[in-house]
Amino acid sequence: MKPAIVVVLKGYPRLSETFIAQELLELERAGYDLHLVSLRHPTDSKRHPINDEIRAPVTYLPEYLHDEPMRVLKAWWQARRLAGYRVALRHWLKDFGRDITRNRIRRFGQALVLAAECPKQARWIYSHFIHTPSSVARYASDMTGIGWSASAHAKDIWTSPDWELSEKLAAADWTVTCTAGGARHLKDLAPDPAKVTLVYHGIDLARFPKPSRQPSSRDGTDEADPVRILSVGRAVAKKGLDTLADALALLPPGLAWSWTHVGGGELADALKGQVERLGIGARVAIHGSRAQSEVLEAYAASDLFVLPCRIADDGDRDGLPNVLVEAQSQGLPCISTPISGIPELIDDGRTGMLVPPDDAAALAVALEDAIRLPDLRARIGAAAMERVHDHFDHLGTIGQLIARFEASGLVGDKPREKQAS
Known part of the structure; x- marks a missing residue:
């Protein structure tokens, strides 16, 4: 029988989390039997084609406990008989004493349902994001005795209290994270730093092959054919889209440009x-x-692709935005900021341009240079594309994740060979 892994997700499917869908698909291709468990129902009206390729069944836990009270009560009746129930209850009471919120109650109720309904063939619990999904995973692991591990990303790292991160890092068999900065922070908090591993997401280069088109010669002098600026991502504070708007307003009036943004979000209006x-x-x-x-x-x-990321007031920040990797894979020159893992991708002046966050004037200078100088865009875009295709192929990074599962006794098949580009 194939190794069965229960994957706990905050929501599934989500348009903003193609990196998770990509990982799930590759784990299935490597022979793992996945069972997806989502804390929330999907809210996006569309879905990526990659989600249709994933065969794993999806179980939706009660998003709010009062919506499915009988399911939660039945789960408690079953879970309380499990050998690890009292251990989980102790851990939850300790957490609740430091975080007296409805959210904390909801996570324990969801863990009860997960433990009671866990597939009999499950041999591992793996949670994406180290905040709420990992709380559910940890409590369910306590109850069932099934080992668990976590994948940490960005907001979940930087907005979680240190005490909670430290205790989860101690409890999990291992944790992976997607930026060197995030890995350093987690290692500093982990009782055993060796349990934290850096694994970049990478992208599926079969879906993002090198483009055949030549870079454009637009230079901002033709109002009928302006330089086309793109940003992609949720309109939330950490993306710095307001700074981009301010910077564009500072550009010389006669400069020809247009800006397209793709992505919903609370700040879109x-x-x-x-x-x-x-x-x-x-x-x-x-x-x-x-x-x-x-x-x-x-x-x-x-x-030109622009994403002037910042650290939000609540500490939230990006890790290494996949949209930057995607844009660079297509030869697009990128302007961003030296936040979190972005300098691990962009070498300022060589594979992109970096400006200070929240500095509209500095961003305007970089934008004007990139708009007026098509040769600069072409040089930076070509260098970035080569770096992504050489170092951010997800088929290379998935092997590192599979190695972690194999070290836990879950041996699948060898990952697919990287195709020559």
Whole structure:
């Protein structure tokens, strides 16, 4: 029988988490039998084609306990008989004493359901994100005695209290994370730093092959054919899209450019209002979420990718945004900021341009250079594309994750061979 892994996810499927879908698909291809468990129902109206390739069944836990009270009660009745129930209850009571919230109660209720409904063939629990999904995974692991591990990313690392990270890192058999900065932070908090491993996500280069088109010669002098600027991502504080709008408003009036943003998010309406107040609304198109195929078309139609990430007031920040890797795979020159793992991808001046976060004036200078100088865009875009295709192929990184599962006794098949580009 194939090794069976229960994968705990915050929500599934989600348009903003193609890196998770990609990993799930490769684990299935490597011979692992996955059972997906989601804390939330999907909210996106669309889904990526890759989600249709994943065969794993999906179980949705009660998003709110009062929505399915009989399911939760039945789960408690079964779970309380498990050998590890009292251990899980002790851990939860300790956590609840330091975090007296409905969210903490909900996670224990969800863990009860997971433990009671866990597939009999399950041999491991693996959670994506070290905050709420890992709370559910840890409590369920306590109850069932099944080993567990976690994948940590960005917001979950930087907005979780140190005490909680430290205790989860101690309890998990191992944890992987996707940036060197995140790995350093977790190692500093882990009782055993050796249990934390850096594993980049990479991207599926079969879906993002090198483009055959030549870079454009647009230089901002033709109002009928402006330089096309693109950003992709949820409109949330950490993306710095308001800084990008401010920077564009600082550009010389006669410079020809247009800006397209793709991605929903809580600040989308505020962003639309901002560009209108700045007087640049006629040059800006702000769209909601799009499927991966549509995003790929947007990359192909653009000259420049910009994402001026910042650390939000609550400490939230990106790790290494996959959209930067995707854009670079298509030869798009990127302008971003030296936040978290971004300098691990972008070498300023060689494979991209980095400016300080929240500095609209500095971003405007970089934008003007990139708009006026197509040769600069072509040079940086070509170097970035080669780096991504050489070092961020997900078929190389998935092998590192499989090695962690194999060390836990879960041996699948060998990962697919990397195809020559």
